[in-house]
Amino acid sequence: xxxxxxxxxxxxxxxxxxxxxxxxxxxxxxxxxxxxxxxxxxxxxxxxxxxxxxxxxxxxxxxxxxxxxxxxxxxxxxxxxxxxxxxxxxxxxxxxxxxxxxxxxxxxxxxxxxxxxxxxxxxxxxxxxxxxxxxxxxxxxxxxxxxxxxxxxxxxxxxxxxxxxxxxxxxxxxxxxxxxxxxxxxxxxxxxxxxxxxxxxxxxxxxxxxxxxxxxxxxxxxxxxxxxxxxxxxxxxxxxxxxxxxxxxxxxxxxxxxxxxxxxxxxxxxxxxxxxxxxxxxxxxxxxxxxxxxxxxxxxxxxxxxxxxxxxxxxxxxxxxxxxxxxxxxxxxxxxxxxxxxxxxxxxxxxxxxxxxxxxxxxxxxxxxxxxxxxxxxxxxxxxxxxxxxxxxxxxxxxxxxxxxxxxxx
Ligand code: SF4
Numbered sequence: 571x572x573x574x575x576x577x578x579x580x581x582x583x584x585x586x587x588x589x590x591x592x593x594x595x596x597x598x599x600x601x602x603x604x605x606x607x608x609x610x611x612x613x614x615x616x617x618x619x620x621x622x623x624x625x626x627x628x629x630x631x632x633x634x635x636x637x638x639x640x641x642x643x644x645x646x647x648x649x650x651x652x653x654x655x656x657x658x659x660x661x662x663x664x665x666x667x668x669x670x671x672x673x674x675x676x677x678x679x680x681x682x683x684x685x686x687x688x689x690x691x692x693x694x695x696x697x698x699x700x701x702x703x704x705x706x707x708x709x710x711x712x713x714x715x716x717x718x719x720x721x722x723x724x725x726x727x728x729x730x731x732x733x734x735x736x737x738x739x740x741x742x743x744x745x746x747x748x749x750x751x752x753x754x755x756x757x758x759x760x761x762x763x764x765x766x767x768x769x770x771x772x773x774x775x776x777x778x779x780x781x782x783x784x785x786x787x788x789x790x791x792x793x794x795x796x797x798x799x800x801x802x803x804x805x806x807x808x809x810x811x812x813x814x815x816x817x818x819x820x821x822x823x824x825x826x827x828x829x830x831x832x833x834x835x836x837x838x839x840x841x842x843x844x845x846x847x848x849x850x851x852x853x854x855x856x857x858x859x860x861x862x863x864x865x866x867x868x869x870x871x872x873x874x875x876x877x878x879x880x881x882x883x884x885x886x887x888x889x890x891x892x893x894x895x896x897x898x899x900x901x902x903x904x905x906x907x908x909x910x911x912x913x914x915x916x917x918x919x920x921x922x923x924x925x926x927x928x929x930x931x932x933x934x935x936x937x938x939x940x941x942x943x944x945x946x947x948x949x950x951x952x953x954x955x956x957x958x959x960x961x962x963x964x965x966x967x968x969x970x971x972x973x974x975x976x977x978x979x980x
Contacts, residue, residue, distance in 0.1 A: 585706050586638065588654050589664035591647060595897040596626055598642040600650060602659055603667065606688040607635055607674030608845040613657055614835040622828035624650045628895070629831055631824040631852040634709060635673045640895065665702040669695050671709035673725060676847040676855035677816050678714040683754040684731065688712050690758045701765055705775045708768075710761065717814050719806025721746075723850045726777040727764055729757055732802045740764065740788065741778040746804075749789060750796025760795050767791035808851035810880045816857045817841070817864045820877040823889045823904050823933075824852030830874050841867035883911045886920075888934040892927035892944060899927025901944035901967055909970055910942070917974040924957070925949075931957035940973070 586592035586601040593599075602617065609617065617637065621629050626641025642650060654660050661667035672691055678684035691710060695701055711725035721730040721739075728739035728746050736757055739746040752760050768777055771784040780788060810818040819834070826834075834854070838846065842859025849855060858864040868878040877884060887910060890896065892903025907925040914923060921939025924931070929943050934956075941952040941959065948966055951973060952959040965972055 585668065587664060587667040588651055588660050589667055591642065594640065594891075594895060595893065595899075596628070596641045596895045598640075598644065598647060599630075600625075600639045600642060600647075601632065602637045602639065602654065603670050604635070604637065604848055605659070605692060606685055607672070607676065607849075608847045609637070610845055611835045611839050611843065613659065614846045615832055616653070616657055618828040618831035618835070620650055620653055621831070624653075625828075627828040629826040629828060630891075631821055631826065631848065631854070633824075633850050633852065634671060635676075635848040635850050637848065661696065666696050668706040669702060669704045669708065671707070673709065673711040673720055673723065673850055674847075675712065675714040675716060675718065675720050676818075676849040676853075677716055677718045677814055677857065678712075679857075682714065683736075684712050684714045687729065687736070687754060687757045691761055694758055694762055698762065700769065701762075703769055704765060707775060708765075708777070712757075713806075715802070715806075717806060718809050718816070718818065718849070718855065719804070720850055721804045722807055724778075726768075727761055729761070730802070730804070732800055735797070737799055737802060738792065738796055740792075741776065742785070743778050743781070748799055749793060751799045752796055756795060760792060763792050763795060764788060808849070808853055808880075810853065810878055810882075810885075811868060812861055812864045813855075816855050817843075817867050817871075818849075818853050818855050818878075819868065819871045820851070820853040820882075820885065822875070822877060822884050823887075823907060825891075825904065826876075830876065833874050834871060834876065837867050837870040840870075843867075883915045884908070886914070887911050887923040887925065888938070889925040890927050890931075890933040892925075896927055898930065899944050900947045901927055901949065903927040903933075903944060906942070906949075906967055906970060913971055913974055919974055926957045929957045942970075942973075 586599045591598040591600045621639045624646040625639045628640040630638040674688045709725045710727045711720050713719050713721040713730040715731040726741045729736045735751040737748050737751050739748040767788040838856045841863040843856035847855040872878050887907045889903045889907035892899040903925045924934045924938035924941045927944045937955050942949040943957045948964045950961040951963050
């Protein structure tokens with residue numbers, strides 16, 4: 571393990587990992603990728619303890635269904651890596667870790683086709699050395715087609731259960747293009763074929779960047795492996811509260827404190843859960859014993875500051891950490907986002923809001939109804955666009971209420 575450990579804290583722009591952390595304003599960020607999308611409750615407690623003891627206690631849930639420990643000093647990194655290695659959460663090398671980007675439907679059962687395929691795909695990524703050439707943002711989603719479906723989330727390769735088979739979708743500039751279906755036992759061959767065909771093309775960062783001959787080449791490689799696709803609807807998405815034998819619980823802006831994660835694991839155990847399952851909505855799911863146990867879990871989660879209702883106004887707001895966690899920011903994006911949530915509720919503003927510490931827009935790449943972008947201690951106000959949209963005006967951080975003036979909202 572020690573020989574394989576590589577600290578790249580000097581490099582910005584990487585997706586951080588355990589073996590390749592990223593420097594941020596509050597220290598090193600270490601991203602821990604759960605295996606097949608789940609942490610056991612013991613793993614969750616251990617992660618909380620490590621975040622408290624070696625980091626600054628802040629834990630982020632990411633939009634790619636991973637968990638980040640923040641605020642590490644360089645001197646604490648080796649110990650963290652060793653502890654995570656003992657938990658089996660470290661890959662053999664940084665390159666293998668970087669390509670293990672597999673999102674799994676959070677309520678897919680243990681032993682289900684979805685979980686079996688996820689295990690096999692992770693083994694494929696660890697065993698096929700050519701796949702280490704995949705771009706680090708190249709990712710896969712495996713969905714069960716249930717009420718908490720992740721099939722609507724963008725991934726380079728999407729597998730989605732349809733009856734006894736899996737629909738196969740590839741990302742394009744226009745969104746997922748569903749090409750056909752395959753049996754569960756053929757899914758890994760399909761995934762491998764797409765990945766190799768992508769690598770045979772000129773280098774690109776994502777599958778959706780391919781066009782023309784390259785795009786046709788990838789589709790031609792995989793199409794012979796696929797059968798006709800029955801019609802299906804891509805529904806689902808984030809659901810909080812009780813849902814199909816489970817409970818969905820969100821963290822405000824995806825931020826958990828170590829003590830919250832520890833207590834959530836204890837509450838989940840009492841409710842009969844064995845795992846915390848991560849999702850791309852920065853929401854955790856737990857399979858519970860029954861509805862009564864689920865309700866008790868939700869009540870407990872609410873008392874420790876987590877979100878258990880779909881109508882919570884915080885959910886309409888995306889916000890990156892901002893200052894002081896991120897050195898690119900001059901504003902306290904999350905603190906101001908909380909104020910924006912209260913103001914939006916009070917003013918009856920029901921649109922989506924994105925508060926970003928800078929124009930990079932880490933928290934959300936899609937447009938929002940109202941966007942605030944930190945700039946030299948103030949906010950640029952943008953509407954119906956991304957952080958790169960046209961700026962309507964500048965407001966001071968202590969004058970956010972003026973954004974909801976009648977003239978502006980109209
Ligand atoms: S959007 Fe800017 S300020 Fe926010 S986390 Fe990303 S780089 Fe940092």
